[in-house]
Amino acid sequence: MPIILEASDLKKYYTMGESVVRALDGVTLGLQQGEFLGLLGTSGSGKSTLLNLIAGLDRPSGGTLKVFDRTVNEMTRKELSMHRRKNVGMIFQSFNLISTMTARENVALPLMFAEIPAAQREQRADQLLESVGLSGRQLHKPNQLSGGEQQRVAIARAMANSPAILLADEPTGNLDSKTARGILDLLKELHAREGKTIVLVTHDQALASQYVQRNITLLDGRIVSQVPA
Ligand code: ADP
Ligand code: MG
8 A cells, every 4th residue: 555644754853942742753654545643641741732734733843744755744734734725634533513504514614615505514514424424414503413423424524525545532431332333343443344544542442452453652752663453
């Protein structure tokens, strides 16, 4: 399988007054197309920082990051916004749905930015909701859905523009263990069914190992171990 993502000596430093936080301190990592990677590490080890750089939400302080042979850290603002829209989909522990919008509207939102006509957006949103097991929930607002259902809506939204890479930042952190398994089963299904490349950040090594193909552990912004699951 071709390499879809390549990070070389990737760094992200934050300057806080007099001190410098080395959130990422020289990460070198290749990701194959269609790979399901687990990213482990204690709180503060740099997991979200790495995901945010891959997603193009933040710029590195050093090193290089290539996605599809394009260097993300050299992209113009316009190219970066295209990268965010086309290449990556992201889900979070806190779901980050818009509370005033229905499930359908939440999922359709990225399609609006992609300038897809309204009727098509709605149709695609409903298809996506069905694919995450939520047909019949199109008109529900987030507070009318369970945590697991909200995360399914967020996954459908992340998949809206058919991104090459799905980045999941502790997606089961707010869910009970049974619901968490349901979400990981869904990610695994997307991986198997659509060959989606997935990076899954989690605390739970034992659980992650049942789903991912390879685990990487970060500590203080560096990779300290790589194990095939
Ligand atoms: P993780 O997701 O593994 O818990 P993070 O990537 O969020 O860790 O954070 C890594 C380190 O960088 C932490 O020490 C955190 O406090 C610091 N950090 C993260 N974001 C910022 C920021 N915007 N400004 C300053 N420090 C930050
Ligand atoms: Mg984090």
